[in-house]
Amino acid sequence: MAGKQPEYDYDLFVIGAGSGGVRASRVAAAHGARVAVAEEYRVGGTCVIRGCVPKKMLVYGAHFAEDLEDAKNFGWTIEKPSFDWQVLRDNVLKDVDRLNGAYTDTLENHGVEIIHERAVLTGPHEIALGDGKRTVTARHILIASGARPHVPDCHGHELGITSNEAFHLDAIPPRILIAGGGYIANEFAGIFNEFGSKVTIINRGDQLLRGYDRSLSDRLLQISIAKGIDFRFNAEFRGIEQKGDCLTVSMTGHEDIEVDCVLFATGRVPNTEGLGLDTAGVELGEKGEIVVDRFSKTNVDHIYAVGDVTNRVQLTPVAIREGQAFADTVFGGGNPVAVDHTVIPSAVFSHPPLAAVGMTEGEARNKLGNVKVYQSDFRPMKNVLAGRNERSLYKMIVDADTDRIVGIGMIGPDSPEIMQAAAVAVKAGLTKADFDATVAIHPTMAEEMVLLK
Structure with missing residues (x-):
């Protein structure tokens, strides 16, 4: 930042207060930057609000189903155990509120201004907020808007839910169809199965968890079938019909199935629409992701992106590393820092x-x-x-x-x-x-x- 610089409202403006955006904001502010972060929903992002954190709590809750059964052979007598979904759901959401507050406090304690409005780029260094009546300027802009669940474009898709809504269900559905073969599909299959749902997974391919070793995914398939989960492979949605309180799902290669809930877990889509990226001249890839170099910089020198919106590795710890590296590179005053995206450990919290x-x-x-x-x-x-x-x-x-x-x-x-x-x-x-x-x-x-x- 040496030499004469044009004056901006902020040194850094971040769009999105998820894991990557929060880390970048906090570290940049600690380096002395004037930072603002815009978040139209809640501070914490997918992982904290509607992703890995509340999901892991549901996984813990689901494990008790088997633990209570296994306890008998360890000498424990437990009379008529029962499960109340609403108690678990409400306690999980209560802890999400706590984490939302903790993330907010962290930003505010570091002097980061939180703007609870949608932000859209309207020029190279200009951002319009909310309804567009207020604009601000920033020397550097970081896009950390994350990704959202993909919903198949089939007839009746609006009758299904995604992982976002799964945490807010009023009751455990007696029969649930989960679409997808990735980690989200298998995790929720295990959760709902332990809570008493009849779970069916449909997958358009012939294999679960394609990025993992075949022998491991095959073992999970064997165990899941033994637990009572049904699988339909090489199946694509034809449509969903509402029939009374039930849903009838038709698909290729298999007979129709009647369920009470359809959960889409068919991948995630980068949140790049409506951000004004075209106005700023930011290049997008084939899947709508923001194209960046190894230092998370876009084709526009002062605009960067981290996390799921870049579609590099969609994992929370990776977004955090990228946010840290960006802030240290741009505001730390030392040598540029790049994240090594090789040899990244990962997990599927299935059963x-x-x-x-x-x-x-x-x-x-x-x-x-x-x-x-x-x-x-x-x-x-x-x-x-x-x-x-x-x-x-x-x-x-x-x-x-x-x-x-x-x-x-x-x-x-x-x-x-x-x-x-x-x-x-x-x-x-x-x-x-x-x-x-x-x-x-x-x-x-x-x-x-x-x-x-």
Whole structure:
């Protein structure tokens, strides 16, 4: 910022107060920038308000269904347990309110101005607020408007809901059809199944969780079927009809099905419409995403974008890293900081959960050719005593020429918790010999990681 600069109302104006926008705003303000963030809904974004945080709370609630059943073999007698959806729903929403307040306080404590209005670019450095009667200017602009659930364009699509509305249902639907094969579909399938719904998943392809190792997704499919979830593959919506209190869904390749609720979990769409990006000359990609370079900069020098709106990696921790790197690069006064988007761990909070980092076996064979695969297929100790015939699978992919671990995948209880530490090892480039040399913690599921054969 050396030299004579034109005067603007703000050094940074952020559109969207989700995970990436909040982190960028806070860090930029800590660097001394005058920052404003516009958010037309609630501070916290998808993850905090209607995504991973409330969903994980529902996952915890759903786990009690099996825990209460398993407790009998551990000596516990629990008389007539019952579940009240509205109690869980309201407590979850109450905690969302708390987090919304905490995020708001964080911004305000750092001197960030929060503008609870829609913001639209009306010029290179100009932003119109709300109804357009007020405009402000900013030296730098950051788009962090996130993404929204995709809704298929079929007859009667307005009769379905998305994950946004799932947290606000008045009651658990007796029969629910979930469209999609990704993490959101499988997570909500597990949740609603444990809460007593008859769950059917339809997927236009023939595989669940396409980005994960096939053996892990196949294991989840087997376990889900054993739990009573139905699957219809190679099925695309033809339409949804309201018939009394029920919905009749027609699809390709399968007979019609009658359900009480249809949940769309068919991907997410970047929120770029109506932001005035064309006015500012910002380039968009084929899916409507904002095209950025490795420093999150668009084709317009002073306009940046982070998070789901760029459609790079749609994960909250990635958006946070991108927001931090942007603020440090533009306002930190040091060397530019770029986020490394390789070897990113991820998890699916299904029942049981699944987690992975690095390459799948197929990816490793295609890229490296010579690989070694180590795995452990076992029944967790708790499941043995509970009488639950549900097996975990851990898998390690190793570059045979260097012994370096290039990928780990696992499905089983607490897999995401175990994976976080394992991901550090893969990111650091450790070898299979390093794992073999590490003493096991016994008895744990995690010890399988250092005992793989």
